[in-house]
Amino acid sequence: MQNTTNQIPLQTLHLFPALDKALIDLLQSLTAEEWQLPTIAKLWTVKDIASHLLDGNLRTISYYRDNYLEAVGNINSYADLVVYLNQLNMSWTNATKRLSPQVLIELLASTAKEYIEQLQKLDPFETATFSVAWAGQEKSANWFHIAREYTEKFIHQQQIREAVGRQAILTKELFYPFIDTFMYALPHTYRNVEAVTGTVIQIKILTDIGGEWNIEKTGSGWELKKNITSTPVAIVNITPEIAWKLFSKGITPEEALKKITINGHEKLGAVALQMISVMA
Template identity: 65%
Template structure:
């Protein structure tokens, strides 16, 4: 890697950590906890474990083995793609209801390592096999695709932990790369928002595990800006617990309005609450 090629969001080293935490978590669950309802309304804990297994298996099949299986037809819009993925997810979780928790754990343990090892072989600055569509990209680099995969593993494990009341993944090491990746959807979220050039919106995930991101209105789009000299037109402050729920559709923007703090232009700030960093 060239010295100038710095990976903006580094997540590869965190996959084994997340996988180990997941296996330890699943091994600790009671039968009742395996059947607990999660914030993903259609899924119990066991369904989410199955979905995580599907992610490993599909990732290996497509990215490593170049085997796509079902090729979607008539995908003419973002919503068509979401509908196709939802159908894939539903058929998988229905089929794996016949698998025991022990079988799921064993498969997750073996495929998690295989998938993590495969991701290590990808050139971070080559084009990924899939774009990160929720960030508005038609082509993405591998480092962003890998970061997106990290958010999938983080989010779904967090949903399980939330459902069974187990300690969360809310550490700076694990949460910060997750929220940093999710917030890449911020400029795309404002793409249809009209404002004078130079308008700045600031999003802050509070506490030491969060961060701050600023976007500025340019002639034809909104872009991230590292530092700002003038006060933002609107600043949105949200705590990490609400952030992971909101940006994954576990909380509605209306519900979030009662929890966030918006300083300055409230209408402009409210648009940030519509970030969706999952295919939904």
């Protein structure tokens, strides 16, 4: 596994400790009132999100370390999967409302290391047990599954920070791998969009913590490309502050459209605003 590290398209595993430390430091600084503040994550409070993050740690350890997975009912579509996950999340957050913030912090801190150790044991190029469905994949490699896990931890911590008004984790080190992972959903977002072969659309996340991502229409569909030779027919310019909310359903495409700019073919560019890189 160590010999293939440099070949992994998305390297996120090394970032988990820094993200976890930032979370624990943040939670330890919150007042009792801040724990109960509403968040951009619809019906969840700050405490609910912290509880959800703990659920992620515990379920990962249970599955990979103990080979334990609760039986799942019939899931025959993406919509079925979303319903199942929403029910799973709701039952957990409801049950853990009786836990104190301090207990949540202690459990998050004590499970973080074991959680990371389980991910480190995965062969990055083997097929993951759980595919990244929001990217339109029925099968995913473990490196993409791990990157998806990173985005989960990033987005939920960012939601807490937004709610309590603390400095964001929008840094080049932590944000770029997050948004880079999210962009893998672009081809799936454009899957039903007709265009001439060779058409290129560029998504530009502004400032020095962002970057440029391109999708090109080929004979077999839309493909994500970092480097292109053709001039994009549309360039969608989005700030990091808008991007993380938009692509996680924190704001609607209509709201985002008022705060971003599209150069060139506006209709083709606006399709990118429909991208959802979370299970929702």
